[in-house]
Amino acid sequence: MFRKTLLSAAAAIAMTTSAFAAGHAKDIVDTAAAAGDFGTLLAAAEAAGLVETLKGDGPFTVFAPTDAAFAALPEGTVEELLKPENKETLASILTYHVIAGKVMSTDLTDDMEAATVNGDTVMIDLDNGVMVDEATVTAADIEATNGVIHVIDKVIMPGS
Numbered sequence: 001m002f003r004k005t006l007l008s009a010a011a012a013i014a015m016t017t018s019a020f021a022a023g024h025a026k027d028i029v030d031t032a033a034a035a036g037d038f039g040t041l042l043a044a045a046e047a048a049g050l051v052e053t054l055k056g057d058g059p060f061t062v063f064a065p066t067d068a069a070f071a072a073l074p075e076g077t078v079e080e081l082l083k084p085e086n087k088e089t090l091a092s093i094l095t096y097h098v099i100a101g102k103v104m105s106t107d108l109t110d111d112m113e114a115a116t117v118n119g120d121t122v123m124i125d126l127d128n129g130v131m132v133d134e135a136t137v138t139a140a141d142i143e144a145t146n147g148v149i150h151v152i153d154k155v156i157m158p159g160s
Contacts, residue, residue, distance in 0.1 A: 040070035048091040058146035059102035
């Protein structure tokens with residue numbers, strides 16, 4: 001009898017734990033924040049007024065530049081873009097990193113063009129790893145409740 005009760009209790013705890021974990025899954029913004037290497041991207045999304053959108057239902061695919069990718073831009077670029085008068089330009093750059101829909105790495109094909117949220121397209125090249133325009137994907141398929149993140153090593157620019 002004791003063994004049956006113990007097994008029932010263990011099963012109940014296991015079900016509660018998995019339900020609790022599912023209840024705390026993170027959206028794209030929270031997933032990026034938890035990773036700890038996207039502070040500049042998140043600050044830029046805040047300055048551009050895009051945080052609520054990226055916390056929305058989606059799904060979205062985000063090619064997310066790391067803090068090091070932003071640091072590699074010419075000196076003063078990030079600071080200039082974060083100014084309120086450059087909100088529209090910043091939003092255009094950031095939405096160039098976003099595709100509507102959930103695109104996993106297995107969905108990519110060589111020389112594929114993907115429409116971004118800002119209206120331009122990015123080129124996917126699979127010849128030497130996975131490239132998005134001039135950026136290399138360094139980590140792929142980081143799932144969030146409202147899409148997926150692919151980490152890139154450069155900030156990509158519309159029209160490049």
